Amino acid sequence: MRVRAVNMHAEGALVMSRQPWAPRSVVLVHLKSFGLMGLAHLRHCTERGLWRYAIGVGFPAPLM
Numbered sequence: 001m002r003v004r005a006v007n008m009h010a011e012g013a014l015v016m017s018r019q020p021w022a023p024r025s026v027v028l029v030h031l032k033s034f035g036l037m038g039l040a041h042l043r044h045c046t047e048r049g050l051w052r053y054a055i056g057v058g059f060p061a062p063l064m
Helices: none
Strands: 004-009 012-017 026-031 036-047 053-058
């Protein structure tokens, strides 16, 4: 699923999605433009208007 990154840092990111995600899920993150990938834990999913969700993810280990 594609999302739009709003804020990124070494420990995590805030992304916007059109679909809600379940908090505490584990997802695979692939940042094509940076050539990085790794696992992320979903910290929160907050509705932001009609069909928009702000999703906070944390990286338990540095992305590879």
